[in-house]
Amino acid sequence: MNGLYDEFKIAVHSVWNRRWLALAVAWGLCLLGWLVVALIPNSYESQARISVEMQSILSDKVGVDARERKKNMERVQETLASTINLEKVVRGTALNRSVSTDRELSAKVEMLRKSIKIKSEKDNLFEITANSSASNFSDAENAVLARDIVQKMIDIFVEENLSGDRTETSQTIKFLDAQLAQREKELQEVEQKQAQFETENLGLLPGVGSISQRMEAARAELGQIDSQLSQASASLAALNGQLSGTPASIATPGFGGASDGSARGQLAQAEAQLASARARGWTDGHPDVVAMKAEIAALRKQASKEPAGGGGYRTPNPAYSSLQSMRAERQASVAALQARKNVLQADMAQMASKQSLEPGVAAEMSRINRDHEVLKAQYDKLLTDREQIKLRGQVESETDSVKFRVIDPPSSPRSPAAPNRPLLLAMVLIAGIGGGVGSAFAMGHLQTSYPTADKLEKASGLPVIGSVSQVLTSAQREIKKKKMRFFYGTSGALFGVFGMLMIVEFIQRGMVA
Known part of the structure; x- marks a missing residue:
């Protein structure tokens, strides 16, 4: 135990003898680290939560069940962060001021794709989070921009579910109408062909009156x-x-x-x-x-x-x-x-x-009847689908099948979400002091000096008769005192700079608020 204590004292003495090196390294590391921390832009985060309530009775009756509505919400959630919607966000916020070319627009869209998060907390509860750390904006502007981005995403979310469903329903009905017209024309042609064939081969056709x-x-x-x-x-x-x-x-x-x-x-x-x-x-x-x-x-x-x-x-x-x-x-x-x-x-x-x-005529008639049945089945299926989709569209547009309610409006951030600058400044101070102490300790082990007589005796293998302590004159003592005062002042200045940086940080946060 005494050996460990002696080693500890030797290490402390070695660092203390090289205290100026430790202080210089600590100052250098702290200044460099604090500069890096200062260059990190503040990122402000805004959050909002919206609730989607599905309470329609008619929608269940016409086939819009809860599972399908949930599937539609998942689809909207996945497509909400699409390039088209993110371009709408850029055009509808302050980001549009720094966009003049398509390349810059694409860069802003990619930045938003990384900074926007949409999370489904429950079946009908969604959380939208957006970060803003634009270097060409001040902290106050970034805080407002983060809130505006979330608000624009909410507007798009509502628009995609209300008008998007109507647009999709209209396009689907238009497509089904075109398909129905085509099937109806083909069905009429097959029916005319069937009637003509029956007239020409009445006595040879299978069924009642066949040969x-x-x-x-x-x-x-x-x-x-x-x-x-x-x-x-x-x-x-x-x-x-x-x-x-x-x-x-x-x-x-x-x-x-x-x-x-x-x-x-x-x-x-x-x-x-x-x-x-x-x-x-x-x-x-x-x-x-x-x-x-x-x-x-x-x-x-x-x-x-x-x-x-x-x-x-x-x-x-x-x-x-x-x-x-x-x-x-x-x-x-x-x-x-x-x-x-x-x-x-x-x-x-x-x-x-x-x-x-008769066999050839019967085979031809079977083929014509088969074509007629297939076209008739397709026509009936398309007609049923069109009426069902039309009814579903009317239910969703004319009834309250989906209700949107903003539970938590977009928050106005008062402090940056990242980085945690006070913690980083403190970590830089600790790292600087540790680096200074470590460098002084390492320098002590690299130099060939012996801090105690026992160390010298073990290294030389010869007995050491005694050791002489350092003797200082009055002038040397006065110089040493001045140096110590300067060392303490310089060390205190290091902590003072740290405190000043912390004060500046909180003042800036207050200005954003």
């Missing part, structure tokens, strides 16, 4: 006609058989023969009833027809045993006449069915010859 469907319908109808023709032919054959077994005329007894209950009169009535029943469509299996046949058979046996009357005569058989009428009707039906069958077979042969053309 394939007409062939299927003809085959189905031909099958029905074949079935109906078979039934009609069978019915005609049966009717011909009945007609061959029915006499064309019947014997009629003399006057009163039928009324007196003879077998021939009853037979004639029974045959007439049977003919009437068959005319109504009754078949041979009908119970009444079976009973009539049995009765006719019995009456014929009785009539054969009766003597022929002298006054009888033969009359046309009504049953035979009815069967002839029915046969004519059946023959006409068969002929009509056969004619219809022939027509269908001819049509099917003609359609079969055209069926080879």
